[in-house]
Amino acid sequence: MAEPSGPRVPSGPPARPGLNRGPGRLLVTLYAVFAIGATSRSVYQLSTRFGEAPLAYLLSAVAAAVYVVITVALVRGGRGARRVALVCCAAELAGVLTVGTWTVLDPSAFPDATVWSDYGLGYLLLPLVLPVIGLLWLRRSPAGAGAA
Amino acid sequence: MLIPLTVAVAVAALALAAWCGFAAYRDQPTKDWHFAGMAVVTVLALVQLVVGVVQLARGEKPDGGTVVFVSYLLGVAACVPAVGFMSLAERTRWGSATVAAGAVVMAVLQVRLYDVWGGGHG
Numbered sequence: 231m232a233e234p235s236g237p238r239v240p241s242g243p244p245a246r247p248g249l250n251r252g253p254g255r256l257l258v259t260l261y262a263v264f265a266i267g268a269t270s271r272s273v274y275q276l277s278t279r280f281g282e283a284p285l286a287y288l289l290s291a292v293a294a295a296v297y298v299v300i301t302v303a304l305v306r307g308g309r310g311a312r313r314v315a316l317v318c319c320a321a322e323l324a325g326v327l328t329v330g331t332w333t334v335l336d337p338s339a340f341p342d343a344t345v346w347s348d349y350g351l352g353y354l355l356l357p358l359v360l361p362v363i364g365l366l367w368l369r370r371s372p373a374g375a376g377a378a
Numbered sequence: 379m380l381i382p383l384t385v386a387v388a389v390a391a392l393a394l395a396a397w398c399g400f401a402a403y404r405d406q407p408t409k410d411w412h413f414a415g416m417a418v419v420t421v422l423a424l425v426q427l428v429v430g431v432v433q434l435a436r437g438e439k440p441d442g443g444t445v446v447f448v449s450y451l452l453g454v455a456a457c458v459p460a461v462g463f464m465s466l467a468e469r470t471r472w473g474s475a476t477v478a479a480g481a482v483v484m485a486v487l488q489v490r491l492y493d494v495w496g497g498g499h500g
Contacts, residue, residue, distance in 0.1 A: 252470060253475075254472075255467075255476050256479055259479060259480065260479060263480075263483050
């Protein structure tokens with residue numbers, strides 16, 4: 231009998247976790263756009279006129295960091311990255327809902343807009359839509375074999 | 379000079395978005411003709427980049443600041459090539475959808491570029 235004695239090893243190359251395949255490709259692209267856009271905008275704002283709207287600019291920086299982390303996690307795939315993406319998408323959704331509501335209730339707290347102001351209305355509501363799609367995609371996309 | 383060009387790039391980008399969106403709708407990957415379209419839009423964006431830099435060199439001042447203006451010009455030029463490569467790696471309808479999304483982003487950037495340049499005057 232030629233049964234391997236050790237734990238069974240899946241034959242062939244390991245199934246690539248498909249976080250950036252198919253629809254995931256579109257999702258990653260949109261996240262990358264937001265990551266690049268938000269980061270460069272944030273660096274510019276923090277370095278040139280932080281004093282004008284510290285709260286708005288700090289929140290923008292946080293949003294930028296979240297977008298960068300999600301983009302990297304989606305590109306890398308795998309179990310750990312999947313968890314990171316899950317947490318960050320949830321944080322992003324919470325952030326956009328909190329800041330969105332905050333800007334509606336108390337606009338004076340934000341002399342300058344953030345990505346998440348008015349639920350991302352200035353960005354075609356994508357900041358609100360992306361985390362929802364991201365969470366759905368993380369649930370639906372084929373997990374790496376045995377990663378459940 | 380810059381404003382008409384901005385309108386032209388925005389229209390071309392939206393046309394590309396519609397075209398690739400249609401391909402995605404029909405469950406098709408991007409084809410050679412799509413890449414020709416992307417090349418045309420990219421060339422327009424590069425012309426815009428050159429014209430924008432020349433305007434700056436002539437001493438014109440964008441309302442939104444020179445750094446922001448140049449960043450937007452570079453972002454615009456990078457948009458379509460980036461999604462083009464993505465669609466080379468993703469030979470499904472989602473590659474086409476990605477190009478469509480990138481082209482829409484490009485059109486939106488044109489609107490912002492218009493604001494940064496200072497819309498009304500010039």
